[in-house]
Amino acid sequence: MLRSRVAIPVTALYQAWQAAGLPTMHRALLAQVDFDEELLESGDVSELERLQRSAWAQLEQYGLARGGQIHPDLTNALRLVVEAGVEYWAFFSLKDGPQQSVLVVSNGQDALRILLTPDQQFVLEPVRAEEAPQALVGALPPTPAGRGNPITLSEEALRQKRQPSYEDTGSFMQQSRPTSTPDDQLVAQLNEIMSQPRTGGGQVFSAKRDHLGRKQRCVNPLTYIDTPSGRYLAAKSDGWLRVQPADFGTLTRMTATMP
Numbered sequence: 001m002l003r004s005r006v007a008i009p010v011t012a013l014y015q016a017w018q019a020a021g022l023p024t025m026h027r028a029l030l031a032q033v034d035f036d037e038e039l040l041e042s043g044d045v046s047e048l049e050r051l052q053r054s055a056w057a058q059l060e061q062y063g064l065a066r067g068g069q070i071h072p073d074l075t076n077a078l079r080l081v082v083e084a085g086v087e088y089w090a091f092f093s094l095k096d097g098p099q100q101s102v103l104v105v106s107n108g109q110d111a112l113r114i115l116l117t118p119d120q121q122f123v124l125e126p127v128r129a130e131e132a133p134q135a136l137v138g139a140l141p142p143t144p145a146g147r148g149n150p151i152t153l154s155e156e157a158l159r160q161k162r163q164p165s166y167e168d169t170g171s172f173m174q175q176s177r178p179t180s181t182p183d184d185q186l187v188a189q190l191n192e193i194m195s196q197p198r199t200g201g202g203q204v205f206s207a208k209r210d211h212l213g214r215k216q217r218c219v220n221p222l223t224y225i226d227t228p229s230g231r232y233l234a235a236k237s238d239g240w241l242r243v244q245p246a247d248f249g250t251l252t253r254m255t256a257t258m259p
Helices: 010-019 037-041 046-061 072-083 129-138 155-160 185-194 248-256
Strands: 006-009 086-094 100-107 110-116 121-126 151-154 200-209 215-217 222-227 230-237 240-245
Touching (some): 006 010, 010 072, 010 121, 072 100, 072 110, 072 121, 110 129, 129 248, 200 248, 222 248, 230 248
Antiparallel strands (some): 006 121, 086 200, 100 110, 110 121, 151 240, 200 222
């Protein structure tokens, strides 16, 4: 395992992953790599070869590869991603900013956090396994909790006047327009929150392996939105939606208790 924090370009991590012979990469580690696709489609692999040479050079520069071999510490760290017993990951963004991601994996006492930065770097850092949820939430943009009390509504109530969601708009930045609502205080409070401008937002996921080693992914991710009045967290469960102000502790606690 890695002993300290290291930041490497996206292409360097991808090269190390391939050299280690690992299977399909975790979805939280997928990022856009800039290269000339037309050249590759025409059969010209020179650009791809250049990227590979550059990636190896970067790995060697950071002491993570030598003589065409990946350092065992990095290999073990990447293997932990594949073999993890517990995973937490999130996709998030700030207003007008690129989408970022963070992944925290653990197995026994070993745990690792990998953060994708806006400048296309992966920051790998060992963390405490028992603090995996805190490590994930700690990578998100810090925002104070929003105002008000928790709101709990049934799906039936939501279907009467459903607000646009991330799945509808494809963006955490989409601002919902205020709509006329039933004479219901909770729905009115929810609409007031959803009508605020977005300053950021994201979704948090989890997965755990059962006693047979099968990976069980959470059915309902946590969704948070950041507004000028603070952060709000939305969680679905058994036909109900709960929206509540969320500070670091609230989001950490909800992440840790995801099924």
